[in-house]
Amino acid sequence: xxxxxxxxxxxxxxxxxxxxxxxxxxxxxxxxxxxxxxxxxxxxxxxxxxxxxxxxxxxxxxxxxxxxxxxxxxxxxxxxxxxxxxxxxxxxxxxxxxxxxxxxxxxxx
Amino acid sequence: xxxxxxxxxxxxxxxxxxxxxxxxxxxxxxxxxxxxxxxxxxxxxxxxxxxxxxxxxxxxxxxxxxxxxxxxxxxxxxxxxxxxxxxxxxxxxxxxxxxxxxxxxxxxxxxxx
Numbered sequence: 001x002x003x004x005x006x007x008x009x010x011x012x013x014x015x016x017x018x019x020x021x022x023x024x025x026x027x028x029x030x031x032x033x034x035x036x037x038x039x040x041x042x043x044x045x046x047x048x049x050x051x052x053x054x055x056x057x058x059x060x061x062x063x064x065x066x067x068x069x070x071x072x073x074x075x076x077x078x079x080x081x082x083x084x085x086x087x088x089x090x091x092x093x094x095x096x097x098x099x100x101x102x103x104x105x106x107x108x109x
Numbered sequence: 110x111x112x113x114x115x116x117x118x119x120x121x122x123x124x125x126x127x128x129x130x131x132x133x134x135x136x137x138x139x140x141x142x143x144x145x146x147x148x149x150x151x152x153x154x155x156x157x158x159x160x161x162x163x164x165x166x167x168x169x170x171x172x173x174x175x176x177x178x179x180x181x182x183x184x185x186x187x188x189x190x191x192x193x194x195x196x197x198x199x200x201x202x203x204x205x206x207x208x209x210x211x212x213x214x215x216x217x218x219x220x221x222x
Contacts (some may be wrong), residue, residue, distance in 0.1 A: 005150070032208060043113070043199050043213030044152075089152065096167075097207040099144075099152035 003027045006100035019077040021103050023090035026071065030092035032105055035064060035075050038087040038102070047088070048075070077102050080107045111136045113214035115200050121220045122190055130185045130217050140203045141183040142167065142211070143175065145196040152199065156215030157207065158183055190221040 005024045013019045019034075031052040035106035049056040050064045050073075059062050063076045073092075077084055087102045113134045122128055134141065142157035144167075154167030159175040172194055174186040183202075187194060197218050201211040 002151070034210065036213075043201075043214065043215050046210040049210065093208050095151065095208070096154070097211070100152045102147055106171075 002088060002101075003030075004100040005097045006088075006090060006103045008091070008103050009101070009107070010104040012106045012108065013080050015082055016079045017106055019075075019080045019084065021075040021077075021088050021090075023073040023075075023092075024071060025073065025092050025095055027092070027098075029094040030098075032093040033064070033066060033073050034091045034097075035062075036089045036091065038089065039085075043098075044089055052068070055109065059082075070093065070100055076103075082107045082109050111212070112202055113202055114210050115198075115214040115217050117217060119218045120216065121152070121222065123222055124191055125189050128187050128190060128219075130187075130198060130200075130219070132183045132185065132214060133181050133201075134183075134202040134212070135181065136202060136204070136212065137180065138202035138204050138212070139180070140206045141177065142201050142203075142207060143173070143185050144199045144201065146199065146216075147168065147196050154207075155185070155198075159206065187219075190219075193219050195219060195221050 034049040035047040037047045038044040065074045089102045090100045091097045116131045139160045143155040144152040156175040158164045200214040203211045
């Protein structure tokens with residue numbers, strides 16, 4: 001039973017447009033959420049996080065939104081750039097990290 | 110440069126032949142962990158260590174061993190590898206446990222035939 005799900009295995013967007021990556025979770029005890037980015041042949045790198053006491057956190061082009069009632073997390077990238085093409089993992093914490101499957105984002109020039 | 114290193118990066122081996130994947134970090138982090146990544150299953154934690162000589166099982170520890178004799182090193186040991194351990198393995202470290210940001214190594218692609 002996967003507690004953290006990224007239902008879209010892949011997403012393709014045009015350069016300059018918005019990318020929206022989604023993540024759903026089932027455990028209401030999760031209180032901290034993170035997004036990691038992974039390039040081929042490299043390990044995941046931390047991108048942005050949000051505490052459950054907030055509903056939005058912004059860092060440059062990246063914004064994470066948290067909807068606790070819907071148990072839904074999303075990552076917005078605006079504007080998208082070709083260098084953003086990577087696999088994005090969401091992770092949720094309730095004493096330990098639980099990761100989603102990842103979504104492969106392709107940003108076309 | 111602050112980093113987590115893993116060796117080897119790629120390994121093809123046969124069933125039953127013991128192997129060790131090394132992991133080292135130069136950030137003086139207390140917390141280290143091992144994950145495996147499989148299609149459709151995300152990153153699953155194998156073992157973790159809160160500090161030297163302190164290790165504990167993650168979600169999928171069967172078939173693996175670890176040790177933490179020094180703060181910087183956290184090797185993953187497969188005493189008798191089997192084909193279902195074919196996977197992509199990541200080592201990670203953190204100053205504060207896995208509740209917050211972790212730093213990942215580049216990964217080890219293991220194939221067991």
